[in-house]
Amino acid sequence: MKILVAVKRVVDYNVKVRVKSDGTGVDIANVKMSMNPFDEIAVEEAVRLKEKGVATEVIVVSCGVAQCQETLRTAMAIGADRAILVDTAEELQPLAVAKLLKAIVEAEVPGLVMLGKQAIDDDCNQTGQMLAALLDRPQATFASKIELVEGHLLVTREIDGGMETLRLVLPAVVTADLRLNEPRYVTLPNIMKAKKKPLRTLKPADLGVDLTPRIKTLKVSEPPRRSAGIKVPDVATLVSKLKSEAKVI
Amino acid sequence: MTPKHLVEAYGPRESMAYDVVVVGAGPAGLATAIRLKQLSAEKGHQLSVCVLEKGSEPGAHILSGAVMDPIAINELFPDWKQRGAPLNQPVRGDDVLVLSEKRATRMPDALSPRNFHNDGCYVVSLGAVVKWLGEQAEGLGVEIFPGFAAAEVLYSSGGAVVGVATGHLGLGKGGEPTEDFQLGMELHGKYTIFAEGARGHLGKQLIEKFALDEGRDPQSYALGIKELWEVPADKARPGLVVHTAGWPMDRSTYGGGFVYHLEGNHVTLGLVTGLDYKNPWLSPFEEMQRWKTHPAIRTHIEGGKRLGYGARAICAGGLLSLPKTVFPGGALVGCDAGYLNAARIKGSHAAIKSGMLCAEAAFEALAAGRSGDELSAYPIAFVGSWLHKELDQARNFKQWFKKGSTVGALMTGIEQWLLPQLGVKRPPWTIHGRTADHDCLRPASEMPQIAYPKPDGILTFDRLSSVFISSTNHEENQPAHLTLKDAAIPVAINLARFGGPESRYCPAGVYEFVKSDDGSDRLQINAQNCVHCKTCDIKDPTQNIVWVAPEGGGGPNYAGM
Numbered sequence: 005m006k007i008l009v010a011v012k013r014v015v016d017y018n019v020k021v022r023v024k025s026d027g028t029g030v031d032i033a034n035v036k037m038s039m040n041p042f043d044e045i046a047v048e049e050a051v052r053l054k055e056k057g058v059a060t061e062v063i064v065v066s067c068g069v070a071q072c073q074e075t076l077r078t079a080m081a082i083g084a085d086r087a088i089l090v091d092t093a094e095e096l097q098p099l100a101v102a103k104l105l106k107a108i109v110e111a112e113v114p115g116l117v118m119l120g121k122q123a124i125d126d127d128c129n130q131t132g133q134m135l136a137a138l139l140d141r142p143q144a145t146f147a148s149k150i151e152l153v154e155g156h157l158l159v160t161r162e163i164d165g166g167m168e169t170l171r172l173v174l175p176a177v178v179t180a181d182l183r184l185n186e187p188r189y190v191t192l193p194n195i196m197k198a199k200k201k202p203l204r205t206l207k208p209a210d211l212g213v214d215l216t217p218r219i220k221t222l223k224v225s226e227p228p229r230r231s232a233g234i235k236v237p238d239v240a241t242l243v244s245k246l247k248s249e250a251k252v253i
Numbered sequence: 254m255t256p257k258h259l260v261e262a263y264g265p266r267e268s269m270a271y272d273v274v275v276v277g278a279g280p281a282g283l284a285t286a287i288r289l290k291q292l293s294a295e296k297g298h299q300l301s302v303c304v305l306e307k308g309s310e311p312g313a314h315i316l317s318g319a320v321m322d323p324i325a326i327n328e329l330f331p332d333w334k335q336r337g338a339p340l341n342q343p344v345r346g347d348d349v350l351v352l353s354e355k356r357a358t359r360m361p362d363a364l365s366p367r368n369f370h371n372d373g374c375y376v377v378s379l380g381a382v383v384k385w386l387g388e389q390a391e392g393l394g395v396e397i398f399p400g401f402a403a404a405e406v407l408y409s410s411g412g413a414v415v416g417v418a419t420g421h422l423g424l425g426k427g428g429e430p431t432e433d434f435q436l437g438m439e440l441h442g443k444y445t446i447f448a449e450g451a452r453g454h455l456g457k458q459l460i461e462k463f464a465l466d467e468g469r470d471p472q473s474y475a476l477g478i479k480e481l482w483e484v485p486a487d488k489a490r491p492g493l494v495v496h497t498a499g500w501p502m503d504r505s506t507y508g509g510g511f512v513y514h515l516e517g518n519h520v521t522l523g524l525v526t527g528l529d530y531k532n533p534w535l536s537p538f539e540e541m542q543r544w545k546t547h548p549a550i551r552t553h554i555e556g557g558k559r560l561g562y563g564a565r566a567i568c569a570g571g572l573l574s575l576p577k578t579v580f581p582g583g584a585l586v587g588c589d590a591g592y593l594n595a596a597r598i599k600g601s602h603a604a605i606k607s608g609m610l611c612a613e614a615a616f617e618a619l620a621a622g623r624s625g626d627e628l629s630a631y632p633i634a635f636v637g638s639w640l641h642k643e644l645d646q647a648r649n650f651k652q653w654f655k656k657g658s659t660v661g662a663l664m665t666g667i668e669q670w671l672l673p674q675l676g677v678k679r680p681p682w683t684i685h686g687r688t689a690d691h692d693c694l695r696p697a698s699e700m701p702q703i704a705y706p707k708p709d710g711i712l713t714f715d716r717l718s719s720v721f722i723s724s725t726n727h728e729e730n731q732p733a734h735l736t737l738k739d740a741a742i743p744v745a746i747n748l749a750r751f752g753g754p755e756s757r758y759c760p761a762g763v764y765e766f767v768k769s770d771d772g773s774d775r776l777q778i779n780a781q782n783c784v785h786c787k788t789c790d791i792k793d794p795t796q797n798i799v800w801v802a803p804e805g806g807g808g809p810n811y812a813g814m
Contacts, residue, residue, distance in 0.1 A: 016309065018726040018810050022560060025483060025518075034381050034813030036310055036724075189422045189435045192398060193267060232710075 005115035005174070007050040007059045009084065010105055010135075011043040011066050013075040014125040023226045030125070030224065039075045042120025044082070046180040048187040049150060050118055051083035058152050061085050063112060067104050069093050073203060080198035081190040087203040092215065094208070100215040102134035107211035109139060114175065116157065121146050121179040132179035142172040146181040255428065256404065259421055259436065266418060266439045271301045271396075272619055274416050274442030276403040276455060278306035279315060280379070280601045281587025282448030283386040283395075284329055284608030285615075290393035292616040300619055302395045303440060305419065307402035307785075309806045311387030314785055316479060316563040316814045317379035317601060318511055318521065320344060320371050320494055324639070325605035330389065338385050340375040342516040345492030347371050350549055352500040352510075357549035366669030368596040368647060371494050376513045378521070378813040379601055402802035406455050407439060413625045414582035416441040417455065420802050428732045443624035444615045445583040448608065451568045452787040454800055456589035465576035465585070471689040472591055473570035473651050474791045475508065478541040478760050479523030480719075481814060484557035489518045496598065498662065500547065501540050506530045507569075507654040507661070510544050511598065512553050519560075520553055521814075525598075527569065528690040528758075528792050529655060532700040536757035537788075538564075539705035542713040551712060562719040563814050564760035564786040569595040569651045572644040573685060578611075578632055582625045586611045592640065596647035596669065606640045645679060652684035694794050697752030716762040720782050725761070727807035733780040734803035735763060735789065742797045743776035751794055758788050784809045 015021055016036040024031045039047075053059040064079040066072040067090040076087035090104050109117055117139075122129035136143030148167075149160035157172040162181060172178075208215050236242045246253045260266060273289055275282045286302045293300045308314035323340060326333050333340065349360040349369050360369075387397055404420035417440055423433035447456050451474060460466050497510035507527025514520050524541035545551060568574070568591035575592070578585045586592075586607045593600030614631035618624070635641055649668060654661030668680040708714045727734075737743065747753055748766055753776075755764035761782040769775050785808045790800040 016724075016810060018309075019724045019812065020722055025558075034312070034378065034384065036313060036810045036812065038309075186433065189433060191435060192269065192401065192419070192438050192440075195398065196269070196396075 005059050006061045006063060006112060007053060007116045007118060008063045008065060008109060008112055008114035009046050009050045010119045011047060011064055011075055011079050012040040012123045013037050013066060013068055013072045014040045014123050017041055017124055023224050027223045027225055039078055040120050040123045042122060042180055044187045045184050046118040046120050047079045047082050047084060048185050049180060065105065065108055067096055067101050076203055077198045080201045081194045086201055089203060089205045090208060091205050092208050094215045095217050097217050097219055098128045098130035099134055099218055101131050102138055103213045104208060104211055105135050106138045107213055116174060117177045119179045121181050132177055136177035142176040144170045144172055145179045147178050148181050148183045256421060263436050266436050268439035268441055270441045271303045272443050273302045273615055274440045274445045275304040275448055276417055277448035277450060278304045278311040278387055278397055279383060279448055279450055279587060281604035281608040283390050284605040285446050285448060285586055285612045286390050286395040287329060287393060288609045288612035289616055290395055298620050304395060304397045305401050305403045306397060306399040307802055307805055308399060308808060309810055310399045311397060312380040312384035313810050314808055315380040315383045316565040316811055318513055319377050319379040319601060320374045320513060320599055321377045322374050322599060322602040325602040329605055329609060339381040340377055342376045342492050344371040344374045344376060344494050348495040350495060350497045352497050352547055352549060354500050366665055367673055368669045369496060376492060376515050380811050380814045400806035402805040403455060404437060404802045406458060414445050416445055420804060422804055424731055426730060426732060443619060446586055446611055447583060447589045448586045449589045451566050451588040452791055453589040454802060456585055459580060460576050463580040469576055470570060470573040470686045472568055472574045473686060474528040474566050474690055475525045475569045476528055476537045476564060476566050476788050477523055477525045478537055478564045479521060480559055481561035482520045482554045482557045482559050484518050484520050484554055486518055488553060490514045491516050501544050504658050512550060529693045531693050531695045533694050533697045533751040533754040534700055534702045536705060538716055538760045542708060543706055545712055561722055561812060561814050563723050563809055563811050564784055566787045566791055568593050571595055571651055572648040579627045579629060581627055584611050584628050584631055594644055594647055596650035603640055610634045610638060649680055649684045652686045655686045691792055691794055691796055694751055694754060696750050720761045723784055724810035725782060725784055725808060727781045728804050731804050733778050734801050735778050735780050735783060736799045736801055738797050738799060742795055744774050746795055748774055755789055758792050760786060
């Protein structure tokens with residue numbers, strides 16, 4: 005079984021992002037970029053499935069600017085076998101990415117498609133679901149455990165109040181949650197090997213996909229700043245302030 | 254378990270062999286790697302070069318003013334403009350201001366010493382330049398490994414340097430292996446070039462082992478603390494370069510401020526404090542914050558927004574403190590040796606040039622089939638270079654300032670203004686400094702306490718909100734990378750005698766003296782906050798604090814600093 009994993013290049017999780025002063029978006033000039041952490045978890049899981057003998061090949065795909073190659077090389081250093089970059093500088097919204105992935109899935113015919121549950125930059129949490137719908141395949145989102153049992157995929161999900169286990173018919177689409185695994189450290193020899201693994205570059209036109217954004221961003225702004233707290237001398241003042249000023253009791 | 258025990262228990266480590274291993278992807282290390290590959294292509298002699306970088310990517314740990322003299326990059330890439338080097342903003346004006354508490358006096362251009370002239374230079378983000386250098390290096394076939402810290406120097410049985418080992422990954426707080434444990438890796442080089450920047454932790458070991466500083470003045474350091482601001486359009490004066498002397502430093506403390514207007518509406522500003530300061534109550538961070546409140550400084554940034562913060566120790570000793578730069582199997586380049594020109598307040602051109610000179614010597618050696626010996630052609634080429642001439646003219650700068658700011662200013666005026674007017678380029682005298690920075694602190698009881706104003710959250714800030722915007726992170730579950738040789742000394746000596754200076758000189762709030770449950774004092778080390786400035790390793794009065802490399806990728810993630 006082939007596993008196809010989609011990975012996105014996003015602003016690194018350590019970076020404190022800043023909204024551009026003109027309100028058109030987040031300033032990413034000179035900012036460190038890296039693989040979306042949930043996608044990294046998806047890659048790790050796919051590689052573990054391959055190491056267990058469940059999967060035969062792990063293919064990673066990314067859509068975006070040329071620098072996404074670095075993200076794909078990282079995925080291959082974790083253990084993916086080969087990579088595909090859909091090279092475009094256009095704005096990519098989840099629907100467009102899902103359509104690009106659909107075209108690649110149709111060409112590669114993987115038994116399982118994995119994605120991160122959402123990207124930490126736009127927090128859309130849509131691409132996996134849209135892809136499953138476009139492909140008309142079963143989907144399991146927010147996976148915290150995956151097992152292949154008698155040809156079916158058992159996926160455990162963390163839901164309010166407990167765990168839910170789904171049994172999926174393959175081929176299927178699964179999105180990874182935080183506790184699915186802890187990605188390994190990439191080692192220098194594996195980084196070296198990753199540089200030699202095949203990376204194919206396609207253009208959106210090669211896949212016949214229209215990328216036109218369907219959603220328009222009106223404005224991006226920072227959350228309001230929390231005003232400074234005050235110290236109160238005693239409980240009575242606290243209660244009266246909660247009543248008269250905060251109006252919460 | 255110590256790192257050595259881990260190697261014994263889980264080793265041997267895997268190894269990879271290169272012709273040249275470079276430690277540190279800053280201007281010096283990348284220039285070394287680039288020049289090697291350029292020569293390799295020109296002369297048709299294949300060679301392999303790798304660069305280890307502890308930051309998460311090239312530029313992530315780079316912090317500098319910076320006004321860059323393009324003299325070295327012109328030599329490295331004559332076509333740097335076509336290659337898109339981010340040297341976008343030529344210097345358009347130089348102001349040297351002498352500050353008193355309320356006033357600023359601008360030094361007339363005709364009297365301003367030659368070292369303060371920046372015509373032909375560029376205001377840059379050195380982080381962005383380094384990122385670009387990294388791309389150029391990779392384009393030439395250099396293998397850069399960001400996120401891998403060199404933790405150990407490897408020696409042959411004959412004592413020559415044969416490479417470095419990366420740190421182990423996946424250790425718990427006590428140094429024990431966790432389930433993610435990965436043994437470090439050995440990188441073997443015919444030559445290993447160290448380019449860690451000021452007070453590199455391996456460079457320090459090499460200087461000691463090979464007695465490279467014998468007969469030299471002790472290295473003298475300063476701590477630069479910097480912020481990046483976005484200012485309203487009417488305040489932006491792209492290309493303006495301002496340097497300040499005087500307030501808030503007292504006459505016995507070396508230091509000065511800078512305000513550089515970058516392209517767009519960005520202004521970078523900071524204060525540099527000499528780490529030979531005497532008063533343990535002094536706090537470089539708070540000096541920098543209150544320096545911003547001076548009318549001549551605040552006017553540049555008022556109404557703006559702070560975007561970035563960071564700090565880094567720099568080498569200020571100059572030529573007289575420059576150690577021997579070569580030893581069997583390797584060399585020191587950039588500020589791992591200490592090429593910064595303190596008089597000109599810039600070092601990136603010197604770093605690049607030193608890397609190029611070292612690369613040329615290493616290439617010649619490799620082409621002749623040599624390995625593991627001393628690259629003696631490198632220091633010889635340095636003595637014949639423009640860089641040596643430049644540093645020689647400024648060799649007394651920091652040494653004069655060790656005698657107080659009045660003497661320093663006067664003698665800088667004489668050496669860098671009067672003598673050149675008289676046709677004397679090189680001062681005929683040489684002044685030596687003899688005291689290491691860590692020996693300069695006076696006991697706390699003998700020195701006046703300093704009352705710093707509280708931050709207002711608009712123009713001035715506290716340490717924690719500052720470290721927050723440096724995007725600093727270290728994997729939480731790992732041994733502290735700020736180690737103590739003797740755990741009792743911080744309380745017994747640092748606190749008792751010097752009032753706990755580490756809680757003030759650390760620009761990231763790593764060191765805190767807190768009360769234990771039994772009421773006794775103890776030093777708490779918040780290693781996660783560390784911005785890798787190395788000040789503690791330099792200034793700790795008994796040299797008890799030792800900075801070692803944390804897990805690779807940890808530390809600040811500066812964006813264009």
